Every structure is written in structure tokens, then in C-alpha cells.
Amino acid sequence: MKRQLTESEKVTVGQQQLLPDGSLRCFISGDIISDQDEIEYDHIQPYSKDGDTSTSNIRIVLKKHNRRKSDQSLYEVRDNSRLERLFESKKNNIRLQDILELKEIERRNTHATRNGKRISIEDGQLSREFPLFQDEILGVAYFYGRIPIAWLENDDQEGLQPRVIDYKRLISIRDHLKNHPQLAPSIGRLLGNRLKLFDGQHKLAAQVLNNHSEVDVKVYISPDDEEKSKRLFDALMITNLEAHSKLKQVPFYTSTLLDRLSAIYKEILEEFISSKSPENHTEENFVHFLATQKQFSKSEAKEMLRSAIKNSALDGSKLNGYVAEASKDASYPVTIDLLNKTIFPSTLYLEPSSAKFTSEHDYRNSEVQNFADVTALLVQEACLDNWVQNVKGKTLTNEQLKARRIWHKGSVLTWSPYLKSILYFALQTMTNEEREKILHRPPISQHQQAIITKCLNRLFSHPMWDEPEGEIDSLLVSAKKQDDLFARKGLTEKYVIYGQQ
Template structure:
């Protein structure tokens, strides 16, 4: 009985922590919850051994060579007090998912840890960048030392940076192309942006100014950095998307994690629905900062569009955890509008709204969308009219029933929208014909 009460108390503390931090939980939060203070240490390498000493515990490990990365590493059972998360522009920006954490904690109570968590020894610190959920689960089980594989980062700045980049790309691919537990989409985009900025600096420093364009940068990543063209274009796309969210009114409504019921939006939903219908996500051939380079203007245009979507889509009235609550009409409407299935259905209308409002003529216009001169007031007013039609349609105000059972689906609801008359033609013209 005492054990059960203690279990419930610990579970309550953990739930409270996730609620207080709005699910933005990392390894250091779990360490703090369990009152584990990080212990500093010194280390020495002699021949093929490394000895780590914190003044109380002293352990020697055998060094091995990773022939692909050409760096040394070691395996060992490491005290938890020596470890910290490799975040803050590091290799592990991902937040901890509550359900996965609980599942791993329960599993590791009765089963062995089959694979080690992975860290790097850099600047006198052991920074964990893979296996954060696994380690956090062990900590909740009061385990004091865990199996770790640790790469040794060189003191040489160039070598340290190369190891960082190599491990980051490896880690990203492991959690995207070869995923078991995937990175959240926002994390993947954010990490790619870090690499992109570093490589862009190298590109602009090594190539003449007349070659400075997005398209030539993609070619540089392929020819000089040996990335695939698909990966290189993904880096550009990630920067466009990251900047669009950070500088728009969507920022406060968008979850850090792709699946977080405390927020109406996720990077995953924006990437699938809104961005393809508003942003130009291909590399431009225009020289940077030239008269034909509209990236900055595109960000301003998207900021304006996001502001209008927040206003007319009643996003400020969206509330979390509606179960058991009596929602007002506007709160119910907001939740309906921003259900994933609804967004996937009406978001494609945006491309036609922009085309009509900004007077697209050529195929280039229809491809580049908001990648153009900053919208004038007349163009914004045209967008307002269409968005007002879209979000004031009677569909959003129907009584409880069919609409809610369908809109909670994560799939497009074209049949429902067409049957109710909320068509693209209606949004553009005010008539269904």
C-alpha cells in the first residue's frame, strides 16, 4: 500500500511538471524532478584508455576508433550525475513525450536496456544526444548509472565542428528516414536550419557575389558538401518555414511538438496544409538581396496573411481541453475551424484566394504565391473579403452533431464541404455556381 501511494505521488509530480511547462520537458527537467545534481569531473586519456574522475567516483574506459567518423569513443556504465542534455544549439533539441516516457519507464522496470544512449564528451561535459526518453525512464526508476556510448570531441575547432555536423546529420536521418521514434517535425526543421546557416556562411565566403543565390547554394551543397539534392532543398525549405512561423502571428499558437493538444497548430499541419498554399518552397535563382529577391517580402506577406487567418478564423478564441466544459458559440466555432481535417480541407482554397486577390496571370505567379512585392492595402482587402466568406459560412455554426463527428477526423472533408456549400467558388465569389 505504501509503495502504491508513493507511486501515485510520483506520477502526480510528473504530470504537474508537464502541465506547468506545457509539455516542453527535457532531460534536465527530469533530473531536477528527481533531485539529481550534475557533478563536474576531470578526464585524462592515456594511450587507448580514458579515465573520468569527479573526486568521489573514478572510472577508466577503453577507447575505440570509429573508422567512418575517424574519432574515438568509449562504451561504459556512466553515473547519471555526469550526464546532461545536448541542447541549446546542440544535437538533442527534442522535447520528451509524456506517453513514451511512461511506456519506457514501465518497460525498463522489468526489462534490460538493450542499446546504450549516445553522448559526446565536449568541453569537459558528457552531453546526451540520443536516447533521452530511455535515460529519463531509467532516472524515474531511480537507476543511478546507465549504459552510454560517448564520442570524444577534439579540442581543435574545425574537427569539433566536423564531428558536430556529422553526428547531427546522422541523428536527423536516423529519426526521419530510418525512424523508430521520429523527431517532431518542428525539431527536424529547426535543426536543419542550424546546419543551413553554417553552410550558407561558408558558401558566401567561398563563392563570388554574382553566384550568391538559393539555387547556386543548393548546387554548392550537392557538389561541395556531398548532400543529395533532396536533402539540400529540404534545408532551404526548413529555413523558409522556420522564419515564417517565428515572424508571424502563428508562433504563439504553434506547438513545439507536432502532437500537443494544448495548441491548435503544429508545424506538421502547417507544413502539410498552409505552407504549400502560400509560400514558395523552391530555390530561387535571384541573387541575394537583389530587386528580384522577394524572400523578405514573402515573410512580410505571410505575416499579414497569418494575421488575417488568426482574426477571421477566430484563433484567439480557441481553447484547450474542451472536454467537460460548456463552450461558447465562438469557442466551438474556433475549434471546428482549426481541427486538422477542416484545415486540410479549406487550406487549399488559399492558393486561389491569393491568385484572385493578387491578380496572378502567369504560371510563375501561381507557383511563387506570396514570393512577390509586399501586398498593398487593396490586395489585403480582397483577401479579407474571401476569408470573411470562408469563416462566416453557416457550416461552422451548425448545432452539435454530424459536423463535429466529421471534423475531428484528421482527413480532408471535401464531401462535407461541398454538400454544405462551402466550396472554393463560394469563397471566391459568394455564389456556389
């Protein structure tokens, strides 16, 4: 079997690939091919897998995009290229719906009809009928079945499916499912006539990439009664959160867990406020309410409170724009994991307060504003606006290099205690309680902000950050604290506070 095309066959392939506007585009990337571009004529079905060298099995591709394993078809290479571009364009914030759009799968409206112990679903073209089962714990009906992918949508509007899709995990599952069966179904709920998927989106997205048209799904039927539907939603959301945070199937990204725990907290808080007399409206009593009446452990209840505090503070902060949703997303300078180890404990009071809500001693709202003011100064003085992702082969400006040095994990772990000391100094805290509640106080004055600014300026204008590339970079890229480095360079707490070595 021949491997090379003749010149006349190459002309034929080019003519076949011309678009109506006369342009020639790379089969993989879709980029327009110019006369100066290096091109290759490659097999759609690989030659190594008996793909023939005929004009119908050959396409023109840009050489720079033609990276593939010998057993991949050009369709697979094209899908991989599009997928990489999608993740890059959305900075890894990818949901199931994005994968469906990538594969040009349009959702079809469905209609569901229950008939005794069976349920039928149709979209005007296809119809399916399934036997119903009863979940004794949740008290609702459910069914299993092969569901057309075009019937499904992501259940992220209300929070049952808050995770973003992880690229490496998606590719791993996709490749595994090419040659292995899917043992566990995805899980969704039927809400009215809409099939909403809330667990197993990686598996479903992988099957979409493998060009499957149907997948196995377990579907809970949401009751028509609004109160019962709400109880099912709460039960599924809490179960889903606990399954991924405790059992570690596919851990939620920390920022996602923060959002969801905060959302559950606020939702149950409304019930607490409406059912308890005003004199009992404190964070301490609410944590007790969660532990005694909502079946949370005391540690879980406290974690929900902490999540709500962090989420509220971050939402109102300029720092929020620099925080990655994915815990290992290198396109952002800060992660929630890093904040949990550094800035949050240096600034926020994360224990339940005994102050009555909205009383003169309830400082949660002013804490949020104080956090916003302090982190705005931090963003400004710590050069966050100059931070860029480090791309191999790209030369950084001095300002960009400095910003990356400041925000390396090892750096933040080292200078974040300085931030706490700066606040102690500027706010003149004297007692342990004042220090525990460092920003949980009345609004910070302009004079106090000026002191904080001056100290932060000393911290981040120190000559260490501007040194030539070398030892400092090899040390700061470490995920460990660099107290010795800071001390050797004279960047000490005493210098930051008082301007003295």
C-alpha cells in the first residue's frame, strides 16, 4: 500500500479542502493557510492503522499543529486541539455545557409522563420508557436508563454541580472509556421536564468527546410539591458535597466548596432567623442549631460559618479577581488553598461570635469592609496588577518578574505573618482578643490605612525583589517558607514595621 501522494493527488486534496470563500484552512486548527506556512499532507485514518493513501483519507494540516501519536486519527487530533484551546480561552473554568457546545450538541426539549410504575420521556423524535424505583431514604422515585446526551444539561444553576472540569482527569477518563465500559452511571434529577445532571460530568463529558450519543444515567424525580422538591434538593446537595469532600472521589476545588458551603449556610440561616427569637440570633447559637437540628457535626457547622465569612470577605474584595477557581490553575496568582494558609488567618475572625446580629458589637459587616480596604492596599503595593502567567520561552519584564516573585507560594507563606504584624502595629492592638479579631472591629480609619500602606510599601519595595535572576528565584519557587532567605536579605519584620534593619 503506497504511503505518498502524487503531485496531482495533492492538488485534488487542496481543491477538496477549499472553502466557498476560496480560503484553505488547516484541518486541525481551522487557521487559514498562507503561501508562507509549512504544511503537511496527512492521513485521517493513520497509515499505521491501515489508513489508505487516497485523496479521501488525506487532509492538509499546518505542520506546527500536527502533533499526534501514531494511532490517533486526525479527527482525534483536531478534537484535542480544540479542547486545549477551549480550556486556555476560558482559563480552565470549563463546565459540561462548554464540552457540549464544543461538539456542537444542541439540547433538545423533552416531555416526561408518569404512568404508574413507569415513566416515558420523548422529544418529538425519540422516546424512551423506564421502570420506576423508590429511594427509601430520600422518599422519591428514580429510574436508570440510557439517556440521549442531547436531553441532558448541567445542574449548576442552583449549585448541585459546582465543579469545573479538570483537563487531565477528563482526558484520562476519555481514553479509559474508549476501551472499557462505564461501570457507574452519571446522576441527575428530573425537574419538571428538564433532565439536569449533577454528578458524573467528567464521565459524561468524556463520552461526549468519544462521540457517544447516549449515556447511562440514574435520575431522581423531583416532586411537584415545592416543599418536597426543596427537601430533595437540599439532601442531594449536602450528600454530593460530603461525598466529594469526605470520601475524596473527585475533590471539589476549594473555591467551589467555599461557595457551596457558604450558600448552604446562608440558606439555612434564613430558616434559623425566622424560627428563633431575636435575642438568640448569634453565630454561636446558629452553629448550635446546625449541629442539633440539621444533622451536621459541630466541626462541619463551624466550617460552614468559616466558609461564609471567607466568601463574604472575598466577594467584596479587589483580591477576588486574582483568585483561581481551580486549586492548581497556574493562570492565576492566588488560590483559595493559599489564602486559607496565609491571608485569611492573618486578617479574619473565623470563630462564631456571641454578638447578636446587627447589634453594636456585631462587626461582621465592618470586617468585610476592613478586609476590602486592606486587600486593596495589598493588591496595589504587592504589584498584583503586574502579575502574568509564566510561559516557557516568554521574557518577563522587571515588573512582571517582581510580581511573580512576590506571589510565589513560598514568598506568600513567608511575608503573610508580616501582614498580621503590620495590622497589629497600625491598629494598636493590645489584648489577645483584639488580635484574634484583628479586622472584626469598627471601620479602619484613614490614618490607620496610611500606616498600613507605608509598611506594605517597605515590604514590597525592598531591594530583594529586584535582584538579578538567580538564587532568589530558585528559592522562591519553592512551596516552603523562606525565612532564612528573607533574614539574609534584611527583609525582616523589624524593617517592615520600623524601617530599621
